[in-house]
Amino acid sequence: MAIADDNAFELPKLRSSFTLENDTEFLENDNVAGTALLFLLFDKFFDVKFCPYQPLDAAPVFAAISKKHDVNDLATSPADSSIIASASGDTSIRIWSLDPVHANRPCLVILAGEANEGSVAFYGDCILSRACHDNVISLWRIEGFSSTNPPPTESEAPTAQTTVPTNYEEASRLTRSAFVPTISPQCPSQYTMLLQFHTPNCGPQFFMRFKLHFVPDQHPVLAFCNAAGNVFFWDFERLVAYREFMEALRDPGRDKGKQLPHPSWMRPVKGRPKDLKGRHGGGDKDVSSAFRAEAIRLNEEIGGDYNVETLETWASRYSQDDPHEPLKAHKTESSSANFVGRQTAWSPGGEWCVVVGSSNQALILQRWSNKGSTSRTSASASAPPSASTQNGTA
The missing domain is CATH 2.60.40 (Immunoglobulin-like)
Structure with missing residues (x-):
């Protein structure tokens, strides 16, 4: 039995957590330095993985590793x-x-x-990556690359670099690709940034990794935990649904006497009086001025069906118009403010998400609780971006 659309868009909720005791404190005190070293090595989880070979109807099993x-x-x-x-x-x-x-x-x-790249994953022919100190997860397209094409020949492959880049700008100039010659000379770019996802409050922490749940017939969902105990989720199918809804909202032929029904997860924001709005209005605080300007233009275009605060909040989460404006999380689950997330894992069926990190702690999150089957066929979710995709994530 396929689950309803609202259930398909459901994102995980924090259900439980556990912490393993650090038994190095019971060691003899005659080696204080050694004990301290062991404490540093064993007081945090660095990795977690679900067993990928179980049947989807079997109870999922995961393993966490506490020593790097x-x-x-x-x-x-x-x-x-x-x-x-x-x-x-x-x-x-x-x-x-x-x-x-x-x-x-x-x-x-x-x-x-x-x-050193903190985390990387393929999404179709595109690449998701996050580097330390960036506070964003980026979605890239390698220009000219398609997984359906044969591999490049040895003569087309880039040669090894002998110069080590010392800054971001130099690293960009030294980046080379075997696939650029396959596209037109009018498009010399080796790669294009498609989207960014905002991951605030990570500080100087290294070794913090995201995980993309990407399986057939389910929504692609990106998960990441920051250094303040916040677990962020982005549902890529929501980006597609938002774009389709906004196109229908802008349709000059629609009956403007009837308000267009919006998805249940796109909740309107109640506007506040002008003297209370301040710089950011009644929507989310810290929303980019670009999203604000987009919301004002759209509000005038559609005739006031939704207030500026609502359109601004929606755009800050779902708009693909500006790849340099990071999208806020579609959902945030919070634990202890002292918890630093190190790794995230999804069960094969996508029902469970586990985050591990500091203090040997693991967070267990669940979606589709008591909802039956989790399978759902979605044409756009089943078709990841390819080299032929020019805009957005679908």
Whole structure:
């Protein structure tokens, strides 16, 4: 039984949390320095993963890791479970094979690098990434790249860099791609930023990673926890639904005598008197002036169906018009203000989300509680962005 549309748009709610006791405090006191070192190593979770091979109707199982080793992350190939990629503290990526034929030399290739990227994931042919200190998660498109095309030849592949960039501007100039020659000379850009997602209050923390739940017939949902115990969620299908709703709202042929029904998760904001609005009006505080200007223009265009504060709040969460204006979270769940989230994981069926971090604490979040099946067919959600996509996320 497919769940209703409102349920498909539901985002996780914090259900429980637990903290594992740090047993290093019971060690003998004759090695104070060693005890302190062990405390630093074991007082936080660094990683969490669900078992990916269970049937969707089985109880999900996850494992949390409390000590940061030289290997920061592992990923199993979705096409061949015997192929594993590891990300190491030396900034390299190694590809391993569990096939018995490679028992003597299981490491197939080492991909060396000179940069530290906090978190990265594919979304179709596009890339989601987050770097330390940026306070945003960015969605990129590699110009000229399509996963349906054959790999570039050896002669087309970029050669190794010998210069280490010292700042953002220099790093941009040194970035090279094997796919630029496949597009027209009028479009020399190697990559295009499509969207940014706002992740405030992360401070100088490193090793804070997001997770994208992206499976067939479900909405793609991005999750991230900051350094203040706030878990942020963005439903990519909401961006599509918002765009379609605004196009219908702008339609000059619609009956303006009837208010267009809006999705249940797009709640109108009650306007406040002018003398109480201050700089940001009655909507969200800290909303970009670009979203404010967009809301004022739209309010005049549609004839006042929704007030400026409502349109401003909606745009700050769902508008894809300006890729340089980070979108606020569609939902925020809060725990302790002292909790620093390190890693996020989704159960294979998308019902459970677990966040782990400081103090060996884990947050357990759930959606679709007592709602039956979680499957839902959605054409736009099932079709991730490809190289042919020019705007937005669908």
